[in-house]
Amino acid sequence: MAKLDPAEIGVLLQPYLAEEPSRSLCERVQRYLALLEVWNKKLNLTSVREAAQMVERHMGESFYMARLLPEFQTMLDLGSGAGFPGLPISLMRPEADVMLAEAHAKKAVFLREAVWMTGSHARVWAHRVEEMERDYRFDVVTLRAVDNMPDALALAMDRLEPGGTLAFFTAQGGETRLPEAQWAHVATHNVPRSGGRILIATLAQ
Numbered sequence: 001m002a003k004l005d006p007a008e009i010g011v012l013l014q015p016y017l018a019e020e021p022s023r024s025l026c027e028r029v030q031r032y033l034a035l036l037e038v039w040n041k042k043l044n045l046t047s048v049r050e051a052a053q054m055v056e057r058h059m060g061e062s063f064y065m066a067r068l069l070p071e072f073q074t075m076l077d078l079g080s081g082a083g084f085p086g087l088p089i090s091l092m093r094p095e096a097d098v099m100l101a102e103a104h105a106k107k108a109v110f111l112r113e114a115v116w117m118t119g120s121h122a123r124v125w126a127h128r129v130e131e132m133e134r135d136y137r138f139d140v141v142t143l144r145a146v147d148n149m150p151d152a153l154a155l156a157m158d159r160l161e162p163g164g165t166l167a168f169f170t171a172q173g174g175e176t177r178l179p180e181a182q183w184a185h186v187a188t189h190n191v192p193r194s195g196g197r198i199l200i201a202t203l204a205q
């Protein structure tokens with residue numbers, strides 16, 4: 001895979017960010033994607049192989065979700081895989097307590113290394129979300145590309161605080177229905193440079 005320098009990464013990230021990305025952020029993205037490329041040879045973490053697409057699809061789209069989220073203190077990324085969207089969000093919200101939940105043990109090892117490499121403050125839960133303490137709840141729950149979205153959304157709902165926010169990606173051309181609940185606010189946003197959308201739904205208090 002062709003290597004991108006931090007300046008090239010910055011240009012690719014611009015459509016997704018509210019302001020110019022800092023050099024430090026671009027360097028962290030560079031380290032993260034280099035690690036992902038190495039691990040991808042032994043573990044199928046992503047089918048995206050092209051460097052610019054990795055920046056846009058994985059990092060850019062996750063940063064874009066971060067922009068759309070309200071203020072929060074705690075966040076769960078359910079089925080984080082290689083860390084998307086949770087790890088990039090943790091870089092944009094360093095003050096928040098972000099939990100990356102990934103049941104696959106080797107992927108969780110990758111996540112711990114990626115957290116360390118990027119200087120993220122995120123924590124890794126290396127088990128199924130169902131195995132967390134029953135009363136563990138979060139201000140925000142994010143999801144992307146988790147199998148069986150209806151079941152995953154129901155699981156995500158169980159982990160939301162009253163007034164909490166559910167944020168997930170819906171595939172190009174496909175709509176995912178929200179679980180039945182008292183929603184105070186629901187909005188969909190087109191993802192830049194993609195046919196995909198992000199749905200942000202806030203529960204009533």
Ligand SMILES: C[S@@+](CC[C@H](N)C(=O)[O-])C[C@H]1O[C@@H](n2cnc3c(N)ncnc32)[C@H](O)[C@@H]1O
Binds near residue numbers: 081130144
């Ligand atoms: C297809 S990957 C997507 C990863 C990432 N969100 C992305 O968009 O690139 C889905 C991941 O969710 C994890 N997963 C699915 N259900 C889970 C659960 N209940 N608790 C923890 N991890 C789960 C799987 O192990 C898998 O690695």
